[in-house]
Amino acid sequence: MRYVLSNLGQGLRRNLSMHLAVILTLFVSLTLVGAGALLNRQAEKTSDQLGSELEITAYLCRDDDPNQSCQGEVTKQEKQRILATIEDNPEVASYRVESKETAFEKVKELYGPEEADRFEGPNAILGAEDLPESVWITLEDPSEFEGITSAIVGLDGVAKLVDQRETAGKIINTMEAMQRAALGIALLLVVSALLLVANTIRLAAFARRKEIGIMRLVGASTLYIALPFLLEALVTAVISVVLAGGALAGFQYFGVQQRFSDYLEFIPWVGWDDYVVALGVVAVLGPVLTLLPTLALTRKYVKV
């Protein structure tokens, strides 16, 4: 065992520049993969909150609705008529009704857990009854919406129509574009990381070819011969994962929490729970990316 460990240190020092190259490449690619995972989650959260670009939202009247077209809370008959109109319209793919309670939950999520107490007790600034019911309509085709909007807009009980395509569409498109870019660059870097790992092993196997030859002859097991290579791969992977985790944590803390969430308050931002998921992806991917090629290549170079 001591032999294996002293060999590990020696191997890492001997090939220091190659190992650094692997670590840096892996670090950047893992960070991008993690960022891609966070952006993916962010896009999901945003579209949950705002609706996707295929959606139109009809807010129904509530009690004391300031909107001109409302005369108090929407009645049962009015609501049935509205839903029937939506149901029959050929431009509609599907629809769902969002209750006052769901709307209330969304508002609470926007403010975050720190301010949850503002929505509780007798002094709550807002209750579920202050929010309108809404119908979220998904269109068959985002460019065909005039039929449905004109059909609903005049109905009794409808306060207003919001076309989500304008607000949500832009934000979600931007996020998806960023996610695609991050994952695209990550993919390129992953490929170069794999090539670097392969090269490192080739060099290390060449530097140790005499030793390996003797080990094979005297009957050292394949695992024993491959172990220094695998440990080296594991060490580089762990360092890269730690660096990437740190970079993502920095982005999450300084970027998302300290900046974005102040500028853009109407979107719920990714939290530390999402960071943990992204970190998990990175922590699995890192070792896999170094250990798999190492296993495959040591089998090739260190054939029994």
Added chain:
Amino acid sequence: MRVIRFEKVTKTYPGTGGPALDDVSVDVEKGEFVFLVGSSGSGKSTVLRLILREARPTSGRVYVAGKEINRLAGWKVPRLRRQIGTVFQDFRLLQSKTVAENVAFAMQVTGHSPKEVRALVPETLELVGLDTKADRLPDELSGGEQQRVAVARAFVNRPMILIADEPTGNLDPTTSVGIMKLLDRINRTGTTVVMATHDHGIVDQMRKRVIELDHGKVVRDQAQGAYGFQH
């Protein structure tokens, strides 16, 4: 007890003309000392490679220590090789390690405890006559001494078989005699020795079993032979 058995073994390397070994059947008993002679390309090296399972026969069977080794699973090959010590013409020592470390290396990488290493390495160095040079580097030794280190490394795990591929090929005649005496001593401990060589003088002197190969065929197998034919 048969330690090595070749049963109608043929070995053809892809892309070459004739077979390297052609229908060879040979038995080697435990404790025997066997010379493998023949010109370059006669198949000596192929025989050694097959015993070590560096190569597999194209047809026929090779048994070593009672096991049919061409049917041995890959992961069991290291276990087989621990029963075989190997010595080469070019010594193959690790230049950055001392004499003792080179010998210890063979034990360490096959999982022996430090205690076993401490016990067996000095004993083996004494056997090969290098106990006073344990801390020297290979560079500081003569060719004959380096080959003694290689023999010590091959023997330190107390193998059943010792394979020597032209062990005296790089040494002058006087030094060669020393190495042969050493191999003979190892043979007397019960270790089977198979030695491939070109060296007429040595073969004639030792009067051991001689197997001569020519173009992959056994043309002579003589109990107390000399290098050339003797009638």
